[in-house]
Amino acid sequence: MDRLRAGYGVRVKADPTAQAALLELQSTDAILSQLQHRRNTLPELARITELEAQIKDVDGTRIELDTQVSDLSRAQKKADAEVEQVRTRRTRDEERLNSGAVKNPKDLESLQRELVALERRISTLEDEELEVMEKLEDAQTGLASVQGDLDSLKAELAEQVSARDAAIEVIDQQASDAQAERGSIADGIPADLITLYDKLRGQYGTGAAALRARRCEGCRLELNGADLRELAAAPEDDVLRCPECSRILVRTPESGL
Numbered sequence: 630m631d632r633l634r635a636g637y638g639v640r641v642k643a644d645p646t647a648q649a650a651l652l653e654l655q656s657t658d659a660i661l662s663q664l665q666h667r668r669n670t671l672p673e674l675a676r677i678t679e680l681e682a683q684i685k686d687v688d689g690t691r692i693e694l695d696t697q698v699s700d701l702s703r704a705q706k707k708a709d710a711e712v713e714q715v716r717t718r719r720t721r722d723e724e725r726l727n728s729g730a731v732k733n734p735k736d737l738e739s740l741q742r743e744l745v746a747l748e749r750r751i752s753t754l755e756d757e758e759l760e761v762m763e764k765l766e767d768a769q770t771g772l773a774s775v776q777g778d779l780d781s782l783k784a785e786l787a788e789q790v791s792a793r794d795a796a797i798e799v800i801d802q803q804a805s806d807a808q809a810e811r812g813s814i815a816d817g818i819p820a821d822l823i824t825l826y827d828k829l830r831g832q833y834g835t836g837a838a839a840l841r842a843r844r845c846e847g848c849r850l851e852l853n854g855a856d857l858r859e860l861a862a863a864p865e866d867d868v869l870r871c872p873e874c875s876r877i878l879v880r881t882p883e884s885g886l
């Protein structure tokens with residue numbers, strides 16, 4: 630019969646009202662566990678983790694493109710300056726040529742050759758400049774597009790964070806109500822019974838179960854005739870344990886004893 634008795638070698642006694650209150654305590658604890666579970670598995674949490682990873686990724690691309698844009702802008706300025714320098718020299722040579730100051734045919738020929746060479750050089754530099762400008766434009770377009778992606782990801786993140794916070798606020802309010810209810814239920818239960826209940830709850834997830842229709846509602850098993858007879862014979866203030874799952878077994882009017 631000892632395996633049907635509660636306690637740590639010590640028999641725990643509690644009047645049937647206190648034992649019935651244990652079932653209410655069990656329901657409230659189940660609600661608290663569900664709320665905790667819901668709080669930990671909010672869909673927003675998974676989405677937030679996903680978004681944070683995406684943002685980190687896209688931001689990496691943004692930094693790369695941003696560096697490209699700076700490098701290409703510098704390259705473009707340098708190319709501009711080079712073209713400008715050669716153009717200045719060409720203008721100077723053209724002025725010399727047009728001024729009529731150079732009369733020696735050999736010098737004239739040399740000046741004209743130089744002008745042709747400068748023209749070619751300008752053309753090459755302009756091609757290079759154009760190429761840099763095209764790359765710069767591509768990088769700027771890419772940067773703007775990535776920045777747009779980043780902005781929408783960040784906007785969605787902000788929405789998810791506020792949805793998460795709102796959901797948590799509701800859950801926490803429900804949990805605090807349930808906690809208050811638990812407190813007032815626990816007030817009607819002797820301390821040694823609560824201690825035993827909490828210990829069992831730590832071990833099995835639930836600490837107490839009702840006996841209904843000869844079945845323990847903790848483990849769902851139907852008890853055998855011998856155990857049922859012992860349970861029926863036990864004084865009503867004996868705190869009993871399920872012989873199958875060890876939870877506190879609370880007898881009810883529907884126990885079928």
Ligand SMILES: [Zn+2]
Pocket residue numbers: 838845846847848849850871872873874875876
């Ligand atoms: Zn059981």
